Amino acid sequence: MPKILCVTNMPVPYREKVHEIVSQTLNSDYLVIYCAKLEPNRQWKFKYGNYDKIFLADVSKGYIHNNIAIWRALNRSKPEVIISTGFNPTMLYAFIWSILHRAKFIPFTDGTYDSEKKLSLIHGLVRKIVFFKSYAFIGAGNGSSQLYQSYKIPNNKIFKSCLAIDNSLFKKSTSNKEYTLMFSGRLVEGKMPFFFVEVARKVKELTGNCNVLILGSGELANEIGAMLDGYKISYNMPGFIDQKQLPNFYPKSKLFLLPTKGDAWGIVANEAMAAGVPVITCEEAGVANDLVIDNINGYILPLNVDIWAEMIVKILSNDELYAEFAKNAYTHVQKYNFKSAADGIIDAIDFTFANLK
The missing domain is CATH 3.40.50.2000 (Glycogen Phosphorylase B;)
Known part of the structure; x- marks a missing residue:
């Protein structure tokens, strides 16, 4: 059973190779759970990477993923660390599961301070709760770091996994x-x-x-x-x-x-x-x-x-x-490449295991 599990929306071409590298580095002790195969605003066609993955049944409404089936998948996998790339209900179920089962939680965002500064009070409160119970934080760039810092997250807990292409x-x-x-x-x-x-x-x-x-x-x-x-x-x-x-x-x-x-x-x-x-x-x-x-x-x-x-x-x-x-x-x-992106995820995982409370 994988120790590390990542919950994310859907496969994207600029993250497939990153998942491959992470999986290889962790000796395949890594599983990605997707909420959907494709969201309505995308027309991508590409080959999936070579790593363990699960697709939940797509019961989403547009871009809002709300599938309690994630709970069964987590019960089967019993991960020690959960990485989540958003705050859709499916991902929040994974967060609640991590609390109840004492798994370590790592939020992963492409968002920035500017892109999220107009969030509602409820959305902001959800982030505060999740961040308070998280062990490390992954962001795509400087804007993501600024976002985490606005929630008083210390720099040593923030890791960069850049968005990259081939x-x-x-x-x-x-x-x-x-x-x-x-x-x-x-x-x-x-x-x-x-x-x-x-x-x-x-x-x-x-x-x-x-x-x-x-x-x-x-x-x-x-x-x-x-x-x-x-x-x-x-x-x-x-x-x-x-x-x-x-x-x-x-x-x-x-x-x-x-x-x-x-x-x-x-x-x-x-x-x-x-x-x-x-x-x-x-x-x-x-x-x-x-x-x-x-x-x-x-x-x-x-x-x-x-x-x-x-x-x-x-x-x-x-x-x-x-x-x-x-x-x-x-x-x-050239600095923005798949290896660099994978290293950021792996560093966050290593930091979490090294600093277990």
Whole structure:
């Protein structure tokens, strides 16, 4: 029976290899329980990793997982440590189980202080209770550390498990840059695709030309296409792109734009930087001041169309500056890899076993 058990929403391509490494390091003494195979807003198709896993029957309503069957799975497994990546009812059942059976609990979040600062009193209270009874804390980046620190969690109990992709799949290219600007993500309000279009409009106004590449699907796709047509901006919108095909697109763009109303991270920035493409984003993105460093491998700017367009023109009109940003983007993202992500989880587990009360 596994000593370590992880409860999480669903398989995601950027965590499969991480689970494999953790499982191998722990000599397969590791089990992942998934609440669902796929959530409604995802179209991913990928091969699962080689590690022990269980899929609970999907009885969720949208993104809210509430399945008491987790209790039976825990009774069978009898883990000594439970890692949980959220606060859905299914995961809270695992937390209660850990209290009753004296298992050690480790919360794992991609959330940030900014993304969770508007939580309701009840959601905040739940986190306070869970954190009070937890032994170690795992987060995806600096924003997650700030979140834990806001609950008075000491730094020595906080471990980083970065969000990563297979950087080796994305080849750096300095030629064949067909597109001025690139966007990748779900075409919904929260991802701010209209802001992207307005920035492209302003860049065209300032320079006379702007070709854009937009990857992703969503409810706003037709409206976005109509806006681009109206502005007479040359564009390519191939829709949703399978994970295996993504590396073919990023190297074709000069700059990647990541506007958002509140991405906990923004894994698309990893993909762009792995292809040597500088990223422009905002403070609302989890990658800001972590993966994306202002004036080093991109820009972190207020959500103002004129400011974004001005900085885009600045970097694209200076070949030396652009080459430096592109090199720094490619170099910096190499630190964000599956091994590093797995090490953060393993360190949290080791810390927990070494400090049992």
